[in-house]
Amino acid sequence: MKVAPAPEAFTADALQRWVAAVLATQGMDAAAATVGAKVMVRTSLRGIDTHGVSRLPGYVDRLASGEINPRAAPRFENHHGLLRCDGDGGLGQLVATAAIDRAMAQARSTAVVPCGIVHAGHLAALGTFVLTAAESGFFALLCQRTPPIMAMPGSRGPVIGNNPIAFAVPVPGQAPLVFDMAHSVVARGHVMQAQREGAQTIPGDWALGPDGRPTTDPALALKGAMQPMAGHKGLGLAMLVECLAGSLNGVIADPPGQATASLQGSAADVSAFLIVINPALAIGQDAFDVSIGAWMQAFRDGSGPGSRYPGQRQASCEAQRLADGIPIPAGLRAELRQLGARVGHPFDLLPL
Amino acid sequence: MKVAPAPEAFTADALQRWVAAVLATQGMDAAAATVGAKVMVRTSLRGIDTHGVSRLPGYVDRLASGEINPRAAPRFENHHGLLRCDGDGGLGQLVATAAIDRAMAQARSTAVVPCGIVHAGHLAALGTFVLTAAESGFFALLCQRTPPIMAMPGSRGPVIGNNPIAFAVPVPGQAPLVFDMAHSVVARGHVMQAQREGAQTIPGDWALGPDGRPTTDPALALKGAMQPMAGHKGLGLAMLVECLAGSLNGVIADPPGQATASLQGSAADVSAFLIVINPALAIGQDAFDVSIGAWMQAFRDGSGPGSRYPGQRQASCEAQRLADGIPIPAGLRAELRQLGARVGHPFDLLPL
Numbered sequence: 001m002k003v004a005p006a007p008e009a010f011t012a013d014a015l016q017r018w019v020a021a022v023l024a025t026q027g028m029d030a031a032a033a034t035v036g037a038k039v040m041v042r043t044s045l046r047g048i049d050t051h052g053v054s055r056l057p058g059y060v061d062r063l064a065s066g067e068i069n070p071r072a073a074p075r076f077e078n079h080h081g082l083l084r085c086d087g088d089g090g091l092g093q094l095v096a097t098a099a100i101d102r103a104m105a106q107a108r109s110t111a112v113v114p115c116g117i118v119h120a121g122h123l124a125a126l127g128t129f130v131l132t133a134a135e136s137g138f139f140a141l142l143c144q145r146t147p148p149i150m151a152m153p154g155s156r157g158p159v160i161g162n163n164p165i166a167f168a169v170p171v172p173g174q175a176p177l178v179f180d181m182a183h184s185v186v187a188r189g190h191v192m193q194a195q196r197e198g199a200q201t202i203p204g205d206w207a208l209g210p211d212g213r214p215t216t217d218p219a220l221a222l223k224g225a226m227q228p229m230a231g232h233k234g235l236g237l238a239m240l241v242e243c244l245a246g247s248l249n250g251v252i253a254d255p256p257g258q259a260t261a262s263l264q265g266s267a268a269d270v271s272a273f274l275i276v277i278n279p280a281l282a283i284g285q286d287a288f289d290v291s292i293g294a295w296m297q298a299f300r301d302g303s304g305p306g307s308r309y310p311g312q313r314q315a316s317c318e319a320q321r322l323a324d325g326i327p328i329p330a331g332l333r334a335e336l337r338q339l340g341a342r343v344g345h346p347f348d349l350l351p352l
Numbered sequence: 353m354k355v356a357p358a359p360e361a362f363t364a365d366a367l368q369r370w371v372a373a374v375l376a377t378q379g380m381d382a383a384a385a386t387v388g389a390k391v392m393v394r395t396s397l398r399g400i401d402t403h404g405v406s407r408l409p410g411y412v413d414r415l416a417s418g419e420i421n422p423r424a425a426p427r428f429e430n431h432h433g434l435l436r437c438d439g440d441g442g443l444g445q446l447v448a449t450a451a452i453d454r455a456m457a458q459a460r461s462t463a464v465v466p467c468g469i470v471h472a473g474h475l476a477a478l479g480t481f482v483l484t485a486a487e488s489g490f491f492a493l494l495c496q497r498t499p500p501i502m503a504m505p506g507s508r509g510p511v512i513g514n515n516p517i518a519f520a521v522p523v524p525g526q527a528p529l530v531f532d533m534a535h536s537v538v539a540r541g542h543v544m545q546a547q548r549e550g551a552q553t554i555p556g557d558w559a560l561g562p563d564g565r566p567t568t569d570p571a572l573a574l575k576g577a578m579q580p581m582a583g584h585k586g587l588g589l590a591m592l593v594e595c596l597a598g599s600l601n602g603v604i605a606d607p608p609g610q611a612t613a614s615l616q617g618s619a620a621d622v623s624a625f626l627i628v629i630n631p632a633l634a635i636g637q638d639a640f641d642v643s644i645g646a647w648m649q650a651f652r653d654g655s656g657p658g659s660r661y662p663g664q665r666q667a668s669c670e671a672q673r674l675a676d677g678i679p680i681p682a683g684l685r686a687e688l689r690q691l692g693a694r695v696g697h698p699f700d701l702l703p704l
Contacts, residue, residue, distance in 0.1 A: 080633040081433070082463035111434035114464040116634075139595060154656035160647070167592050169599070177595075179588035212656060230581035236531035236662050237589070240519050242647055243491060243529075247521070248629065250639035253647035277600065281432040282468075287602035295512070295594055295605035304506035304564060310588050 008333065008351035009325030016041040018340075018349060019056055023091075025343040026063035027070035032094050039093035042132075043125045044326050047317035050189060051125035054332050057339050059091060059121070068121045068268050074098040083113065084249070087120035089268040095120035096129045096142070096272070103276035104138055111281040116249045117272040126166035127180030129274075131311070134168035134176035137285075139277040141167040144270060145245040147254070150184050151225035152235060155212045158225040162187075163241035168311070170279075171296055172289045178311030183238040184226040191226075194218040244273040325352035360685065360703035361677030368393040370692075370701060371408055375443075377695040378415035379422030384446050391445035394484075395477045396678045399669035402541065403477035406684050409691045411443060411473070420473045420620050426450040435465065436601070439472035441620040447472035448481045448494070448624070455628035456490055463633040468601045469624040478518035479532030481626075483663070486520035486528035489637075491629040493519040496622060497597040499606070502536050503577035504587060507564045510577040514539075515593035520663065522631075523648055524641045530663030535590040536578040543578075546570040596625040677704040 019037035024030060036059075044052030062068040072090025076083055083103060087095030095117060103113040123129070126142045133140035146161030166180035185206050194202050195218040204214045207221030215221050228234030246253070249271040279288035296309060321327075328336070333347070340347035371389035376382060388411075396404030414420040424442025428435055435455060439447030447469060455465045475481070478494045485492035498513030518532035537558050546554050547570040556566045559573030567573050580586030598605070601623040631640035648661060673679075680688070685699075692699035 079635070080461065080463040080630075082634050109432065111432040112464070112466040139600070141592070148650065148654070151654065152659075154659070155654055156656065157654050159651045159654035167595070169595050177591065179591060181585045181588060185582075229585050230537075232662075233533045233581055236533060239529065239531060239651075239662070240493070243519070243521050243644070246647060247640055247643035248491070248631065248634050250635045250643055251647075252643055253650045278432075279600065282434050282600050283431070283602045288599055291599035291602055291604055292595070295598060295603075298500070298605045299511045299591075302500070302503065302507055302509050302511035304508065307504075307506070310584075310591070 007327035007329040009321075009327045010349045010351055011325050012041050012045055012322060014349045015044070015053060015326055018345070018347065019053060021345050022056065022060060022339065022343055023063070023070075025345055026060055028063070028091070028094075029071075032070075032072075032091075035097050036091045036093040039097060039124070039128055041326070043128045045318045045321045046125075046128065046131075046314040047321070048125045048127070048314070050187075053326070053328070053336075055124060057335050060339060060343065062121070062268070063091075076102055081110075081114075082248075083115035085115055085117045085120075087117060087268070087270075089119050090121060092121035092123040092268075092270060096123050096274075097132075099272075099274055100129050100133055100140065100142075100276065103140075103274055104133060104136055107138060107276045107278040107281070109281075111278055113276045113278075115274040115276070116245075117270075117274060118249045118251070119268060120270045120272065121268045122270055123272060125180065126164055127168065127178045127311075127314075130166050130168035130180075131176055131178045133276055134170045134178065137170055137278075137280070139167070139169045139279055141165070141275045141277075142272060143241040143245050144272040145242060145251060149188060149226055150228050150235070150238060151208060151212070152228065152231065153208060153212060153214055155208065155225060157210070157212075160235065160238050160242060162226060162228075163238040163245070165237075165241055169292060170289075171309075172293050174296075174312075175315035176311055177296070177309055178314065180310075183228050183234045183241070185229050185234075186226070188222075188226055191218050191221045195222060241273075245271050248273060359679035359681040361673075361679045362701045362703055363677050364393050364397055364674060366701045367396070367405060367678055370697070370699065371405060373697050374408065374412060374691065374695055375415070375422075377697055378412055380415070380443070381423075384422075384424075384443075387449050388443045388445040391449060391476070391480055393678070395480045397670045397673045398477075398480065398483075398666040399673070400477045400479070400666070402539075405678070405680070405688075407476060409687050412691060412695065414473070414620075415443075428454055433462075433466075434600075435467035437467055437469045437472075439469060439620070439622075441471050442473060444473035444475040444620075444622060448475045448626075449484075451624075451626055452481050452485055452492065452494075452628065455492075455626055456485060456488055459490060459628045459630040459633070461633075463630055465628045465630075467626040467628070468597075469622075469626060470601045470603070471620060472622045472624065473620045474622055475624060477532065478516055479520065479530045479663075479666075482518050482520035482532075483528055483530045485628055486522045486530065489522055489630075489632070491519070491521045491631055493517070493627045493629075494624060495593040495597050496624040497594060497603060501540060501578055502580050502587070502590060503560055503564070504580065504583065505560060505564060505566055507560065507577060509562070509564075512587065512590050512594060514578060514580075515590040515597070517589075517593055521644060522641075523661075524645050526648075526664075527667035528663055529644075529648070529661055530666065532662075535580050535586045535593070537581050537586075538578070540574075540578055543570050543573045547574065593625075597623050600625060
């Protein structure tokens with residue numbers, strides 16, 4: 001049995017400066033590169049390693065190929081009280097940050113600010129965006145349409161995206177509640193990982209083979225579709241996101257058969273839907289705080305010892321990684337070194 | 353083995369007139385009684401028999417006891433663009449209809465209209481309300497806070513409601529998409545039914561006993577809590593509803609231990625959250641219709657033969673029951689006869 005080399009840890013500040021510098025080599029201006037780097041590093045700080053700094057090499061490829069527009073300047077329109085943010089094909093981290101910032105500004109005078117988002121790169125971890133809104137006192141909800149990847153048993157192939165959704169609220173005196181999920185039983189990445197690691201089987205409720213039947217074979221699963229969590233309930237909720245993040249933005253779904261192709265399609269055609277709510281205007285800050293405090297206290301008292309609410313584990317992880325650095329495993333370190341060499345900005349950070 | 357007597361069927365019109373007349377005997381004026389009766393009968397027409405006319409005897413009891421206010425006049429306030437509907441303790445069917453109507457009226461000039469609802473009776477089938485909005489061309493979302501009834505394994509008792517959510521959108525040339533679910537694996541009614549019918553066991557993922565462990569014993573389950581669908585995912589989504597329908601309305605949760613008591617508490621303290629969206633203002637009617645049509649076509653083509661989208665089965669049921677009448681089983685018939693005799697308005701409808 002091989003033992004993986006220990007990860008080395010780097011400070012968030014150093015990583016952020018390096019990520020921003022790398023993005024700048026692809027034509028992003030310094031301010032935009034810093035926004036993108038901040039979101040990626042924050043995501044890594046929170047322990048969501050699959051959606052943080054590890055995504056940088058892919059983004060750089062897409063910036064280099066022109067799939068992501070390095071000079072993107074998100075534009076806003078107001079459609080009878082509904083904001084629409086056209087991301088101009090920019091990095092998802094940049095576009096969603098612009099949308100959250102604009103919606104929060106508007107929520108200083110309007111209780112509920114809805115905002116459609118189009119022409120963005122992949123948003124990665126939705127929770128990171130709503131977290132920043134909650135840290136500013138807002139209740140925020142963000143959902144994203146993805147290409148079809150899910151289906152119920154009996155289907156001929158993927159029929160709808162796993163359409164992730166996240167929300168966050170401030171919790172008085174505590175870390176914000178941050179909840180972030182997709183509607184598949186597990187992420188497709190788990191099946192890919194199982195295959196990569198040579199696993200013979202996956203649990204039978206994860207995926208379907210190309211014949212539409214549940215399969216335990218990771219290779220068949222990757223040719224089929226992921227199963228929705230809770231069956232028809234997960235499917236129906238994914239439809240809600242399709243309506244909000246897709247149809248309210250005028251997105252036209254690919255016909256069946258071309259669905260898989262669009263997984264590899266333009267990286268900057270993502271659409272999403274955001275709602276930012278100002279509790280102070282909606283019900284009054286005190287009333288909201290007392291209500292959140294009461295039900296979360298009841299939740300904690302009733303749950304078992306050591307129970308946590310969504311967001312607490314990530315907040316602990318962030319505190320620890322701010323102190324001890326963000327661990328970067330050997331494989332990713334090698335990737336970042338290659339990337340740094342390729343773009344002329346070496347990954348020469350000193351581990352903590 | 354006893355064979356249950358065949359249900360007799362009655363026309364929707366006759367049932368609606370009778371239900372309205374019964375509500376009027378409890379002090380509701382004719383117009384309000386008709387609104388309440390329409391919602392109940394429509395719910396029965398759609399095949400949701402657990403939440404339709406079968407609920408009438410319970411509502412009459414609560415009207416008689418004063419728990420529901422027969423003279424309720426829902427009031428509206430505007431909080432910086434967020435509507436709030438104070439239901440004045442009225443029948444949930446009346447209050448939610450008033451809220452939907454007001455939100456739709458406002459959505460003629462505003463793309464997205466959010467509306468908090470407080471002091472309402474139990475709303476019953478949320479899908480019935482959003483359906484009517486979709487039939488008028490709107491995209492509507494409605495969720496309701498319930499008393500705590502759910503928990504994860506390891507909990508000391510219920511920690512959060514099953515917090516149902518429903519949405520509906522118009523589908524060009526087809527029945528509206530209507531999706532309506534609660535966040536428990538199954539409704540608590542299934543456990544009650546299992547116990548009533550003398551079943552020894554229920555599936556182990558339905559509920560927890562009072563010790564917080566999954567149980568297959570319906571009696572223990574009724575002393576414990578229901579399990580959320582999809583584990584932590586269902587729990588987190590129930591928290592989203594708690595924030596929207598509870599905290600944005602300033603609702604204060606009962607401390608643990610009193611939670612079960614509140615299941616029997618005032619019948620007219622329900623809070624909910626509604627969003628009505630006008631696609632024509634949000635993105636343009638054509639763009640919305642084309643988008644909905646495209647992804648639903650892809651969904652149907654990719655799903656197996658005979659697959660349906662949420663709402664289709666209920667639409668078929670409604671067409672059939674409009675033609676053949678609403679079947680009322682013998683047990684419910686007897687209840688309605690007793691009720692009619694008690695309020696001085698006999699259930700003397702002739703079956704079809």
